[in-house]
Amino acid sequence: MSMEETPVRLNRSPGPTYREILDTDRVKPPRHFYEEKPFYDGSDSIPVERYISREFHELEKRHMWRTTWQMACREEHIPEVGDTFVYEICDMSFLVVRSAPDEIRAYWNFCRHRGRQLLTQSTWTPVLRCPFHSFTWNLDGSLAYVPTEWDFPHVDCDELGLLSVGVGRWGGFVFINPSPGGETLEEYMGEMIEHSAPWHFETRFVEAHVAKIFEANWKIVEEAFMESFHVAATHPQQMVRLGDVNTQYDCYGNFSRALHPSGVPSPLLKWTPTEQEMLDNMLDIREGEDAIIVLPEGETLRSFAAIVGRDQLRPAIGDEADTVSDAELIDAMEYTLLPNFHPWAAFQRAVYRFTPYGDDHERSVMEVMLISPFSGERPKPAERILLGPDESWTKPGVLGITGRILDQDSTNIAAVQRGLRSAPPAGLEVTLYQESRIRHFHKWLMDRIDAGRQRDRTSS
Amino acid sequence: MEGSVQGSKQGSKQGSKQSSKQDSSRGMRHPLTLALYELCGDGVRVTDGQKVGVYDSTGRWVSGDRFLVCPNLCGWIGDGPREPSTLKDHRRFRNVVLKQTTDGTVGS
Numbered sequence: 001m002s003m004e005e006t007p008v009r010l011n012r013s014p015g016p017t018y019r020e021i022l023d024t025d026r027v028k029p030p031r032h033f034y035e036e037k038p039f040y041d042g043s044d045s046i047p048v049e050r051y052i053s054r055e056f057h058e059l060e061k062r063h064m065w066r067t068t069w070q071m072a073c074r075e076e077h078i079p080e081v082g083d084t085f086v087y088e089i090c091d092m093s094f095l096v097v098r099s100a101p102d103e104i105r106a107y108w109n110f111c112r113h114r115g116r117q118l119l120t121q122s123t124w125t126p127v128l129r130c131p132f133h134s135f136t137w138n139l140d141g142s143l144a145y146v147p148t149e150w151d152f153p154h155v156d157c158d159e160l161g162l163l164s165v166g167v168g169r170w171g172g173f174v175f176i177n178p179s180p181g182g183e184t185l186e187e188y189m190g191e192m193i194e195h196s197a198p199w200h201f202e203t204r205f206v207e208a209h210v211a212k213i214f215e216a217n218w219k220i221v222e223e224a225f226m227e228s229f230h231v232a233a234t235h236p237q238q239m240v241r242l243g244d245v246n247t248q249y250d251c252y253g254n255f256s257r258a259l260h261p262s263g264v265p266s267p268l269l270k271w272t273p274t275e276q277e278m279l280d281n282m283l284d285i286r287e288g289e290d291a292i293i294v295l296p297e298g299e300t301l302r303s304f305a306a307i308v309g310r311d312q313l314r315p316a317i318g319d320e321a322d323t324v325s326d327a328e329l330i331d332a333m334e335y336t337l338l339p340n341f342h343p344w345a346a347f348q349r350a351v352y353r354f355t356p357y358g359d360d361h362e363r364s365v366m367e368v369m370l371i372s373p374f375s376g377e378r379p380k381p382a383e384r385i386l387l388g389p390d391e392s393w394t395k396p397g398v399l400g401i402t403g404r405i406l407d408q409d410s411t412n413i414a415a416v417q418r419g420l421r422s423a424p425p426a427g428l429e430v431t432l433y434q435e436s437r438i439r440h441f442h443k444w445l446m447d448r449i450d451a452g453r454q455r456d457r458t459s460s
Numbered sequence: 461m462e463g464s465v466q467g468s469k470q471g472s473k474q475g476s477k478q479s480s481k482q483d484s485s486r487g488m489r490h491p492l493t494l495a496l497y498e499l500c501g502d503g504v505r506v507t508d509g510q511k512v513g514v515y516d517s518t519g520r521w522v523s524g525d526r527f528l529v530c531p532n533l534c535g536w537i538g539d540g541p542r543e544p545s546t547l548k549d550h551r552r553f554r555n556v557v558l559k560q561t562t563d564g565t566v567g568s
Binding site for chain 2: 232233234235236237239240266268269270271282283284285286287288289290292293305308309311312400401404407408411
């Protein structure tokens with residue numbers, strides 16, 4: 001079955017749909033926001049082994065990480081010719097190199113003489129020289145120098161260039177694919193390029209970059225951010241002004257998205273908050289405290305937040321701000337480009353990435369970048385701050401209230417891993433609609449692994 | 461965009477959600493149960509109907525009545541800011557220009 005066919009009518013939450021909420025807005029969003037792409041591929045449980053098995057991790061490495069497009073860095077991390085970024089995934093290491101002013105190349109990070117990594121940290125370098133014996137390559141990957149060349153009569157040095165991998169650029173991000181197999185990044189992303197074009201991610205800079213180690217498989221961490229079903233239990237303080245169970249989930253070929261309506265109450269509430277109460281909740285005004293902003297007459301929280309958002313954008317994008325829809329200014333809209341790249345849409349600033357921690361299938365790293373518009377000279381990107389498993393996202397002091405919300409999410413993650421480790425073998429029973437992005441993710445992953453196994457069988 | 465500031469919060473349509481300032485300490489009602497979670501000296505005081513108990517910020521019982529509480533709201537209150545929120549805490553709204561309301565309390 002195609003990943004985009006939905007043969008059954010999936011049950012949906014009571015309360016207004018996302019499209020009905022959009023209908024109340026003053027400035028309407030682009031057409032794709034009205035499009036629904038629900039995903040259904042059966043109701044099978046998800047095998048626990050996918051999270052705890054070393055064997056499954058090896059399958060992911062061989063058949064997924066080695067063959068898929070993945071975000072390596074931002075272009076601003078390598079602005080000058082010679083800037084080189086070391087990107088590592090599992091036990092694989094790559095060099096992403098600014099080889100010419102408008103050219104970026106990437107190579108497997110190993111010396112073709114004895115295999116030493118050419119670089120162990122990101123840096124600027126005029127050439128890529130192995131510190132072991134001084135074999136040297138030009139930034140374009142061609143061989144520049146062979147020490148004691150007389151002792152390599154058996155080697156055709158013209159054939160000894162660095163082994164390159166696929167490079168794609170989008171929105172200021174640099175992606176690599178160790179084995180692209182003819183598929184460009186643009187083809188891989190498909191409609192996501194059109195969806196995201198108005199958001200100009202390439203005109204932003206990394207204002208903050210915080211990463212945290214989790215004692216859990218990378219998919220457990222990522223999947224914690226693919227649904228808002230968990231809001232009522234994990235983030236109850238948000239329910240007053242966040243549509244949770246009426247979030248819209250759409251799944252496309254290699255990406256999916258969640259459109260969470262904001263400025264509306266959760267359909268689970270048994271009472272109806274006023275627009276002012278929703279604003280107070282958004283501003284963390286507590287019981288009995290004075291409001292710090294009173295909504296102007298005739299405005300809803302959605303309309304007011306949209307007006308404020310346009311004013312905030314105006315210095316960066318000028319009058320184009322007037323064309324930005326209310327939804328793009330207030331709603332929480334997340335995209336996931338599989339396997340692990342998770343930019344918040346529109347003018348939200350957060351970008352998440354989820355990777356195994358080194359080659360450890362039971363530890364992972366979640367990164368949060370805040371990419372912000374700027375005017376004038378491009379600021380330098382923030383250095384990455386790495387937090388340990390027990391450290392709070394609030395510690396660096398750069399994520400604002402998002403850090404506290406991420407701390408709530410974080411309380412679940414290692415406990416899920418421990419639960420899966422300790423439980424008897426069983427499948428996980430996830431919802432059909434609210435967790436459809438997780439089902440889509442697993443279908444995508446298993447399709448890749450199955451295809452890879454088939455290739456292995458054919459070649460042997 | 462101009463917003464305004466006045467001395468007291470608009471009344472809630474939900475009568476049971478009313479609370480006076482003097483007996484509230486960064487308190488928040490659970491949106492589903494309407495139980496009140498407030499900071500207190502040794503943790504988070506949770507008031508649910510006639511039951512009142514104190515729990516730590518992981519939701520573990522400390523003293524008073526024992527009943528089911530939300531550990532995440534205990535954490536939100538117990539580990540959260542002690543001081544009331546201000547505009548500068550909120551990136552989205554920090555540039556809102558405030559004006560005085562008719563009762564003339566606060567504004568800029």
